[in-house]
Amino acid sequence: MEKSLDIAKVEAEIAKLMAETTKLNLEARWMPFVWASGLILAVMTITRFFFD
16 A cells, blocks of 8 residues: 555656646747847837937
């Protein structure tokens, strides 16, 4: 019985790690767009201060 509890615990930990990995992979896909948008916004703001 103790062995089956250990196996269930390990399976739960594996499922948690797989869910975290999926989340990180999705974030890694769209994060460059967030950084690029922030950079563009910063450049536009600085440009506006100098030329306006």
